[in-house]
Amino acid sequence: MTIHTPDLDVAIIGAGISGISMAAHIARDCPGHRFALLERRASLGGTWDLFRYPGVRSDSDMHTLGFGFAPWRGADAIADGAAIRDYLNETVSLFDLDRHIRRNTRVTAADWDSTAACWRLVLIDAAGAEQRLTARFLVLAAGYYDHDAAHDPPLAGxxxxxxxxxxxxxxxxxxxxxxxxxxxxxxxxxxxxxxxxxxxxxxxxxxxxxxxxxxxxxxxxxxxxxxxxxxxxxxxxxxxxxxxxxxxxxxxxxxxxxxxxxxxxxxxxxxxxxxxxxxxxxxxxxxxxxxxxxxxxxxxxxxxxxxxxxxxxxxxxxxxxxxxxxxxxxxxxxxxxxxxxxATGLKLAVAGKIALSRDGMAVNLAEHVNYKDCMLSNLPNLVQVFGYLNASWTLRADLVAAFTTRVLTHMARTGTHVATPVLAADHGLEMDDTPAFSSGYLLRGQAMLPRSSTDRRWRLNHDYLADRAFLAKDPLEDGVLRFDRAPQPLAPAPDCVIDTPR
The missing domain is CATH 3.50.50.60 (FAD/NAD(P)-binding domain)
Structure with missing residues (x-):
């Protein structure tokens, strides 16, 4: 069996706002990295493709809901769903991202293989066939709610x-x-x-x-x-x-x-x-x-x-x-x-409902701690995008994408393959799991979410200006984020038939 590198450098789950931001940053700032957006639906756009109810529109101004790297040029600061879909498609075209998007591709499982230092993904294609894919880095950009079910409390009668x-x-x-x-x-x-x-x-x-x-x-x-x-x-x-x-x-x-x-x-x-x-x-x-x-x-x-x-x-x-x-x-x-x-709300979902595991052992994200707004304690090469609740979602998506490209660039320069936010079992952090807001979907799904502490590095913060300054100032090698080389080259799975974009 031929020894080779993973099929992808980065697998991005979801082609909505978060996924498009990540892909555009990688395309612009990490030339040569092989990446793909794995989108379960036939169309890109995430929320803005799924939600088609009358009047659907942005609930943030488009000058901040739009990407920092592709400014909103529309006449309306509060835009309807169709205009937002058009904008996202234009951004994809602008950065030539469409060739990296694999539609009708649902990721059902992702297992971190410590021996090979990569994520092994299980995919279901449009025909219902199961496929395999390997990626060095995994980005969870599928949002925070269940696309298959809403919060639907039963009513008597x-x-x-x-x-x-x-x-x-x-x-x-x-x-x-x-x-x-x-x-x-x-x-x-x-x-x-x-x-x-x-x-x-x-x-x-x-x-x-x-x-x-x-x-x-x-x-x-x-x-x-x-x-x-x-x-x-x-x-x-x-x-x-x-x-x-x-x-x-x-x-x-x-x-x-x-x-x-x-x-x-x-x-x-x-x-x-x-x-x-x-x-x-x-x-x-x-x-x-x-x-x-x-x-x-x-x-x-x-x-x-x-x-x-x-x-x-x-x-x-x-x-x-x-x-x-x-x-x-x-x-x-x-x-x-x-x-x-x-109109009773959303049903919270984490990680795009993907079954995450590490060396075959199931991963419960609620047992891990947020690191720098996007990574999770002791989980290698994993980024999760969870936008702001008190501002435009895109502001955090852009911050996370910029941070991720810094990590990828550093790894390429240093010849390392694994980035892990290391948190000792006896960390001594003061945990702060109080929800930032009392919204029903957050309270209902609180037990599913990663934890936060009072330490700035180990929390999901909700202050964009402070977060932007902190991420720009705090070094990558901060004594917490550890960079390692892969233990050995990766052998491909026998049934790996995915064509990767180059």
Whole structure:
């Protein structure tokens, strides 16, 4: 059997925002590295290809949700799903990444082989055939939620409902809501997006919330950004707008954390002005402070406008049961319904639901500690992208990609093959596993997530500006990240039939 190197230098799981950022950084900064994006779906885009419910849009401004290396040039600062898909496809074309993407390829297992110093992957192709692939480095860029299932809490009497019950994650494209009474269960970002979009399609919409949510209206278009693009070179204008939005977002988040009562009062005043006579303080006063959960963005105040116009309303209460044409609340109130939409949240998933192992022994990520926002204690050549919850996901994706390329470049220069964040069993770290936010999907999935400590190197942080400065300043060889040579060359598996991009 011929001795050879792994099939790939880097295998990237997922061709959404995180995977595309990683691939573009490697293509630009690590020439000669062999990499592939392994995408389970037929199309790239991740969330933005899967989510097709009415009104789906960004809940962050596109100048920060867009990549730092490929600035957003669209007219809207808050863009719809189709525009975001187009942007991601344009970025793929710009960096000639399409030849590295293997669609309809699902990774089911990844085992770190210590003897050969590589990851051995098991793949299922479009025809359902199992294949094998080896990669020196593995990047988990499949996001944080289950693409196959949403959070779908059962409701008493669902089986008796006469109309359709819909999950936004799997929206039926032929659903006609015109002239129908639609009850949207939930009050998070998905519900806030659906309600005005369904109203525009002619539905009479009720947003049925268990607890209120903090909302903030923002213009869909950024006039300052448009002005700067008219008077400055495009690259400079994009850099200035991105920097402004990052700092403004960080300032507002920190202000909300330090003075929740003042920020909450300000948000309510804005909502009251937007709603006019439709304002009800109890309906729009959450039992938690601003930014204890992700703030819901309302572009151009569309949710408020739909409520003010009488096309939508908000009802607060707990569901007792579902009947043929009503949702019955615990207080006896009946909410008429022809269609029910369960905007009840996401189901958390880690590592793209890949079965991870090390030398044949199963790996539980919850038993490992985050290292520098992307690697995990004592797991070699593994990077996981988990974006910011208080800012654009892409900001962390770009940071992680830049850090990864630094590691790859260092390994190529030093002739090493393995990078491991080493944490001793008696590490003495003070653990801090308190979720940064009280969002339901995080609380439900907390036990699945890697751990964090109070030590900056060993935590998943949520401060982009501080993280960027820390990663730029802290050396790669920090006494924690150990670089080693492979023990021996790698022998290929007999059934390895994957063609690798060159």
């Amino acid at each position: 669902e089986q008796d409902f006469a109309g359709p019950i819909v999950l936004p994650q799997f929206w039926p494209q032929d659903l006609d809501v015109a002239g129908r009474q639609v009850v949207v269960i939930g009050s998070g970002a998905t519900a806030a997006t659906l309600v005005p979009a369904l109203a525009q399609r002619g539905a009479q919409v009720t947003m049925l919330q268990r607890t209120p949510t903090w909302f903030i209206a923002s213009p869909r278009q950024d006039r300052l950004a448009q002005l700067l693009h008219r008077v400055l070179p495009a690259r400079l204008a994009a850099r200035l707008v991105r920097a402004r939005n990052i700092r403004l977002g960080a300032w507002f988040y920190n202000r909300a954390r330090r003075a929740p009562d003042k920020v909450g009062a300000w948000l309510k005043r804005r909502a009251a002005r937007a709603l006019g006579p439709a304002w009800n303080e109890a309906t729009f006063t959450p039992p938690y402070g601003p930014w204890q959960q992700r703030l819901c963005l309302v572009p151009d105040g569309d949710l408020f406008a739909a409520i003010r116009a009488g096309q939508a309303r908000v009802v607060t209460g707990h569901i007792a049961r579902i009947e043929a044409g009503d949702v019955v609340l615990a207080d006896g109130q009946r909410v008429p319904a022809d269609v029910i939409v369960k």
